Amino acid sequence: MSGPSPARRALEWAGASRSLPAFRVAGVVRRRVLDQGPAEFVTAGADAHIDRLARKYLGQDSYPFRRPGEERVIVRIIRTRKLGMG
Secondary structure (H helix, E strand, O other): OEEEOOHHHHHHHOOOEEEEEEEEEEOOEEEEEEEEEEEEEEOOOHHHHHHHHHHHHHOOOOOOOOOOOOOEEEEEEOOOEEEEEO
């Protein structure tokens, strides 16, 4: 998971257990997977990461919706629990 880095959100999330819903489509079957565990915030490489995603999904060399002064962050959830249905 990646996104802009508001300081308030980082303080709220730091060290807490988090859940990340993910929707995966295989044919016509939709599944919901929930990964749960402590969150880690990484800023190194976050700009390059969003640019790679922009190339892959938008066909553009850099992320077109970047705002001036925005700091990107990657949130890594260390999975301690996985739930799923579907």
